[in-house]
Amino acid sequence: MTDVLIIGSGPAGMTAGIYIKRANLDVQIIEKEYEGTGQMAESSRIDNYPGFYGISGYDLGEKIREHAENLEIEFLEEEAVAFEETKKGFLVILESGKTLEAKTVIYTAGAEHRKLNVPGSDTFENKGISYCASCDGAFYKGKDVVVIGGGNSALDDALLLSETCNKVYLVHRRDKFRGNPGTLEKLEAKENVEIIRNANVQEIKGTKKVETVLLDTGVSLEVQGVFVAVGTIPQTERLKDLIELDENGYIKAGEDGVTSKPGFFVAGDVRTKKLRQIITAAADGANAADSAIHYIIR
Structure with missing residues (x-):
């Protein structure tokens, strides 16, 4: 015992x-x-x-x-x-x-962490893909990143990253977000934040690190970091x-x-x-x- x-x-x-x-x-x-x-x-x-x-x-x-x-x-x-x-x-x-x-x-x-399960998601683990903006966000100062998700974590991550990153894309698979409306309003007012609705990540590409995120809408995002916040x-x-x-x-x-x-x-x-x-x-x-x-x- x-x-x-x-x-x-x-x-x-x-x-x-x-x-x-x-x-x-x-x-x-x-x-x-x-x-x-x-x-x-x-x-x-x-x-x-x-x-x-x-x-x-x-x-x-x-x-x-x-x-x-x-x-x-x-x-x-x-x-x-x-x-x-x-x-x-x-x-x-x-x-x-x-x-x-x-x-x-x-x-x-x-x-x-719930993962994206798309081509490239395993390849670029710790090579541009992160699950914690407060942990890794500082590494992307002045760079372009994309946040995936529609809940509070995704909105909070995007807002945090917008303070230091050059450009932040926020991609959500639905039209409406589940996260706090007040946080969403702040993001919508940010000049360096672009919100993309009704889109899913189709593939993550790059050589040694993340370089491109392809969406199922045909849009291609040139970024250096991907922050996954899907639960x-x-x-x-x-x-x-x-x-x-x-x-x-x-x-x-x-x-x-x-x-x-x-x-x-x-x-x-x-x-x-x-x-x-x-x-x-x-x-x-x-x-x-x-x-x-x-x-x-x-």
Whole structure:
């Protein structure tokens, strides 16, 4: 019986593990990827994590993991496929068939970016295609970019990029936007923003990096960056019968990480929250760990 089982070894999971270990409790981190450190490993450069300006996501992940390993936190490379509540806590069933018991669980499996699934979308990952304007927007200062999407994230990204980019195209597949009308009005008033409705991305082309975005309307956009904001997919399918989720599948919880199921906590991108960044994931991990610690020693 482990005190705390953490599902996922991104910044939220590893930070939670560090806090749990420092509280002298037993902890184990379950991660399906080989030496995985979460989505930050996909970022070629990070400029908004304090103290590590310009570091690659891979290197930052390795530093956090090294911190955790120096505390002798155990990492188990397995995938958690099912969860059952028991009288003493939770039973976690792994893909291999092995089962683990824990007094508490901190779930930090994250959310995957919904991708465009068009020719070139895989080729230019981290070569002009980004899913985070607040993370990568500064790299496109003075350049031309396109934002894909029609919700609040797309509108906010376009507005943010319009402050530094030469030209911002906002492409939406429908005529009407789902995002905040006030933000849309601000974008419509911007001289360097062009809104293209009723259009879908057909292909992304380039040599070494993004150069052209072809739309199904026949329009060709010459840009250096593509910001995809068509939603994320939380990794919660296996939890829908255990804890309360919102309408989009995210786990309902505040900053303390407390869910609808006592003893089951959540941290990082998989919970209901506005800002999904490395720094907020780490903060979530610390908060969820603190909640789990108090739950165990109460």
